[in-house]
Amino acid sequence: MGEVYVITSGKGGVGKTTTTANIGTSLAMQGYRVVLVDADIGLRNLDVVLGLENRIVYDLVDLAHGRCRMRQALIRDRRLENLYLLPAAQTKDKTAVNPEQMKELCEKLKLESDFILMDCPAGIEQGFRNAVAGADKAIVVTTPEVAAVRDADRIIGLLEASEIKDPLLVLNRIRPKMVRMGDMLDVEDVIEHLAIDMLGVVPDDESIIISTNKGEPAVLNSASKAGEAYRNISHRLAGDEVPLMNLENRGGFMDRVRRLLGLRTG
Amino acid sequence: MLEFLQRIFGKDSLKSSKSVAQERLRLVLMHDRLDLSPQVLEELRCDLMDVIKDYMEIDENKMEINLEQDNKCVALVANIPVVKMKRLPSH
Incomplete structure (x- = not known):
C-alpha cells in the first residue's frame, strides 16, 4: 500500500513541479513504483517537465469521471518502467473534480504503487483542497x-487544519555564495521561522533549466548539483539517512583571502 | 564597489540584506499568525483572571485584553481594574 505525498507551496514559481518530477524520477530509479499526479487542473505542466507531453490521451478528470480506465490514463515514463504520470486536464472548469473524487482516486492509486506524488497548484483555493484531499503527507x-x-507558513497552517501532520520542507534555489555574503536567508533562518522538519536543500542550478528544456529531470544527470540534492531527498523519503549536502564551494580565490584574514568565513 | 570592499573587510556599516529579510519575515509572520480567535482570547482572559485573583480583587466585567500591533511589535495589552488588594502573607 503506497503513500500519497502532496507537494505544495502556496506561492507559485518556487519549483513544485520540478521538485515533484525529480523526487518521483529518483524514487523510481531506486525501484519503487511511483505515480506522479498533476493536480493543477487547467494548467498542465508536469508532463512537459517529464517530456511526456506527446503521449497524453486521457487525463485526471476523465479518470475521475469514469470516462477511461486507470491503465489508459496513466502514462508510462520513457525511461523508467515503474514511473507513471497522471496528467492534469486542460479544461477551463476548475470544479471539474471535487475533493471526494480525488480521495477516491488516491485510494485506488495506493493499491498499486509505493509513492504517489501530487503536484499541487499554487494558491489556497479549490485546486489546493483537491490536491490535499487524498494526501497522507505533505x-x-x-x-x-x-x-x-x-506563503509556506500559511500553507503549513492550512495543512495542519486538514489534518496532515508534520509536513516536510524543501528549501529550493539556495545560492551558497549569496548566503555567505549575508545577502540570502540561510537554511537555519528559514527552519527557525517555519518550525518544521527539513527534507532537503536544493542549490540554485542552471542545469535545471537545461533539463526542463529537454524534458529530462535533473536527477538523471549525475553532474547536476540540484539533481544530486533531489536524489538525496528521495533517499530520505525512502527512509535512508543522508546528510545535508555541502553546498559550499570553498576553492575560490576571494574565499581563501577572506579566510586567511579571518573575515566572514561561511 | 564601495559596498563590496566594506563587506570584504568586515566594515559592515550597511545592514546585510539578509538581516533586513529576517526582520521583515519575523514581522510578517507574526502579523499573519495573529489570527487569534475570540474563543482563544476568552480562554486566555479566564486563565489570566484566575492567576490574578490569587493576588488581588479585580473587576471582571471591566477587564479588557487585546493584541495591539504597530510596525515594530505586537503587544498583549491588558486593562484590569483592581478593586481591592488582598493581604498577602508577609515574608
Missing part, C-alpha cells in the same frame, strides 16, 4: 525569500 517547497516563506 512536502512544502519554498525559496529563501520573504514572500515565499510567508
Whole structure:
C-alpha cells in the first residue's frame, strides 16, 4: 500500500513541479513504483517537465469521471518502467473534480504503487483542497525569500487544519555564495521561522533549466548539483539517512583571502 | 564597489540584506499568525483572571485584553481594574 505525498507551496514559481518530477524520477530509479499526479487542473505542466507531453490521451478528470480506465490514463515514463504520470486536464472548469473524487482516486492509486506524488497548484483555493484531499503527507517547497516563506507558513497552517501532520520542507534555489555574503536567508533562518522538519536543500542550478528544456529531470544527470540534492531527498523519503549536502564551494580565490584574514568565513 | 570592499573587510556599516529579510519575515509572520480567535482570547482572559485573583480583587466585567500591533511589535495589552488588594502573607 503506497503513500500519497502532496507537494505544495502556496506561492507559485518556487519549483513544485520540478521538485515533484525529480523526487518521483529518483524514487523510481531506486525501484519503487511511483505515480506522479498533476493536480493543477487547467494548467498542465508536469508532463512537459517529464517530456511526456506527446503521449497524453486521457487525463485526471476523465479518470475521475469514469470516462477511461486507470491503465489508459496513466502514462508510462520513457525511461523508467515503474514511473507513471497522471496528467492534469486542460479544461477551463476548475470544479471539474471535487475533493471526494480525488480521495477516491488516491485510494485506488495506493493499491498499486509505493509513492504517489501530487503536484499541487499554487494558491489556497479549490485546486489546493483537491490536491490535499487524498494526501497522507505533505512536502512544502519554498525559496529563501520573504514572500515565499510567508506563503509556506500559511500553507503549513492550512495543512495542519486538514489534518496532515508534520509536513516536510524543501528549501529550493539556495545560492551558497549569496548566503555567505549575508545577502540570502540561510537554511537555519528559514527552519527557525517555519518550525518544521527539513527534507532537503536544493542549490540554485542552471542545469535545471537545461533539463526542463529537454524534458529530462535533473536527477538523471549525475553532474547536476540540484539533481544530486533531489536524489538525496528521495533517499530520505525512502527512509535512508543522508546528510545535508555541502553546498559550499570553498576553492575560490576571494574565499581563501577572506579566510586567511579571518573575515566572514561561511 | 564601495559596498563590496566594506563587506570584504568586515566594515559592515550597511545592514546585510539578509538581516533586513529576517526582520521583515519575523514581522510578517507574526502579523499573519495573529489570527487569534475570540474563543482563544476568552480562554486566555479566564486563565489570566484566575492567576490574578490569587493576588488581588479585580473587576471582571471591566477587564479588557487585546493584541495591539504597530510596525515594530505586537503587544498583549491588558486593562484590569483592581478593586481591592488582598493581604498577602508577609515574608
